[in-house]
Amino acid sequence: MREAVIVSTARTPLTKAHRGEFNITPGATLAAFAVKAAVERSGLDPALIEDAILGCGYPEGTTGRNIARQSIIRAGLPIAIAGTTVNRFCASGLQAIAMAAGRIVVDGAPAMIAGGVESISQIRTRSATDAGDSGIDPWIQEHKPALYMAMIETADIVAQRYGIGREAQDRFSAESQRKTEEAQLAGRYKEEIVACTTTMAVTDKETKAVTQREVTATEDNCNRRGTTYEALAKLQQHPGLFDRERLLAARTLYEFDDVFTAPLHGFAGADDYWTRASAKPRLHEIRIPALVLNARNDPFLPAQALPTAQDAGSHVTLWQPAHGGHVGFADGPLPGHLLSLPEAVLRWLRAH
Numbered sequence: 001m002r003e004a005v006i007v008s009t010a011r012t013p014l015t016k017a018h019r020g021e022f023n024i025t026p027g028a029t030l031a032a033f034a035v036k037a038a039v040e041r042s043g044l045d046p047a048l049i050e051d052a053i054l055g056c057g058y059p060e061g062t063t064g065r066n067i068a069r070q071s072i073i074r075a076g077l078p079i080a081i082a083g084t085t086v087n088r089f090c091a092s093g094l095q096a097i098a099m100a101a102g103r104i105v106v107d108g109a110p111a112m113i114a115g116g117v118e119s120i121s122q123i124r125t126r127s128a129t130d131a132g133d134s135g136i137d138p139w140i141q142e143h144k145p146a147l148y149m150a151m152i153e154t155a156d157i158v159a160q161r162y163g164i165g166r167e168a169q170d171r172f173s174a175e176s177q178r179k180t181e182e183a184q185l186a187g188r189y190k191e192e193i194v195a196c197t198t199t200m201a202v203t204d205k206e207t208k209a210v211t212q213r214e215v216t217a218t219e220d221n222c223n224r225r226g227t228t229y230e231a232l233a234k235l236q237q238h239p240g241l242f243d244r245e246r247l248l249a250a251r252t253l254y255e256f257d258d259v260f261t262a263p264l265h266g267f268a269g270a271d272d273y274w275t276r277a278s279a280k281p282r283l284h285e286i287r288i289p290a291l292v293l294n295a296r297n298d299p300f301l302p303a304q305a306l307p308t309a310q311d312a313g314s315h316v317t318l319w320q321p322a323h324g325g326h327v328g329f330a331d332g333p334l335p336g337h338l339l340s341l342p343e344a345v346l347r348w349l350r351a352h
Contacts, residue, residue, distance in 0.1 A: 002108065004101035007044070010037035010194050014220040017120035021217040024121070024201045027056075027063035031117035032074035037194040039077060044111055051082045052113035053100045055092025059085050061124035067117060081113070092116050142276070146265060157264060170232040177227035184220065193219060253299055274305035283312040289352040291345065293319045317348060 012033050015021045022030055031054060039046055054068035069083030088095045093116020100114035140147055159169070183189060197216045203209070243259055250256040258270035267273040275281065278301065283292065292312065296303040303320075312318055 002105045004104040008038050008042035009192055010034045010041060011192055012196050013193050013217040014222050015217055016222045020121070020222065021196070021198060021200045021215045022119065022121060024212070025119065025198045027061070027067050027117060027119050027122060028070035028074040029198065030119055031067060031071035031115075032076075033194050033196045034115060034117075035071050035113060036075035036077070038115070039075070039113065042111075046078050046081070048111045049077070049081050049113055050109040050111065051084065051100075051103065053084050053086060053096040053103075054114070055086050055088065055094070055096035055116040057087065057089045057092050057118055058123050059087050062122045063117060063119055071117065072113075145267070153263075166237060167233070171229050174227055174229040174232055177223055177225075180220075180223045181225045184223075184225075189220065253302065271305075274301060278305070278307075280305075280307045280311055283307055283316050286313055286315050289315055289317070291317050291319060291348050293341075293345075296320050296322050317352075319344070319348075 010033075012022070012030060017023075035052070039049070052068045052072050054071060056063050056067055059067060066083055066085050068085045072081045072083050073079065086092060086095050086099065096116060097114040100112035103109040103112055136148055158164070195216055195218045197214065199212050200215045202211050202213060204211075246255070246259040250259055254270050257273055262269050262273040265273065265277070267276065279292070292307065294301060294306050296306065306320055307318060309318065
């Protein structure tokens with residue numbers, strides 16, 4: 001079986017977003033620095049390269065219009081090399097490499113270019129435009145709003161789910177900064193980084209006047225050398241998705257759902273969660289006989305959240321016994337009459 005191997009690599013330096021050397025560099029130019037260098041380092045005849053696959057988390061603005069194809073042209077490579085852009089957000093570049101390897105192993109492509117490009121400085125905002133259009137699908141926003149969750153909220157959920165506290169995160173961050181600084185001082189990144197000469201926008205702090213000047217970026221400069229755990233621990237914590245104090249103080253299901261369950265699943269609060277996470281909003285659409293059973297003492301859906309006759313259409317029968325809990329619906333004193341539920345359902349079925 002054919003194998004795919006990486007024969008050369010190249011990358012640009014990592015610079016500060018908005019204030020760094022690449023703050024006005026077009027996406028195609030940014031990617032072309034690395035693409036051109038990788039091809040030159042490989043020693044391959046560019047005519048052997050069949051395709052270029054680049055991953056991009058935000059394939060819009062200057063990284064839109066098939067940025068992979070643009071990058072090939074900007075790098076001065078043969079126009080016969082095709083180009084395709086893939087998006088899997090943070091895994092976009094990795095996905096591009098996997099796809100390129102597949103093209104070599106399965107399809108027999110002689111050589112491929114693969115990698116990723118992202119320009120935080122040049123990202124187009126995804127908030128609502130002047131016309132009020134955010135580009136968000138209203139159905140998804142209503143039924144699965146967590147799909148549009150911001151990364152900081154996702155991070156809070158991961159930390160909550162796996163029990164990763166503030167101290168552990170700060171210590172990990174400090175160690176990451178230390179290792180990065182150590183590698184920089186030892187020159188471990190020099191061979192992979194390409195020196196990039198470009199034009200940078202510089203804003204005067206006092207006058208706010210913006211000028212442009214030519215710069216050459218030769219090394220990563222967006223990490224913070226000398227970072228310590230003690231310094232990180234003093235930083236104000238992001239409010240986060242969950243209010244820890246409210247969560248610990250919660251004594252009722254409503255309070256718990258309001259501070260934890262609702263935001264975890266992308267709902268505005270407990271009331272919104274109890275309404276939209278149930279069949280309640282859809283009962284009036286039912287056009288065949290249906291029995292909707294809810295015990296009024298169900299701890300996971302309090303009585304005040306249960307549907308009423310106004311919520312249900314004429315085809316819906318609401319059965320809301322006072323007792324039954326979340327499961328079982330036993331009737332009478334303990335241990336209860338366990339056949340009450342199936343008998344009641346059978347009576348309803350016979351009547352309909």
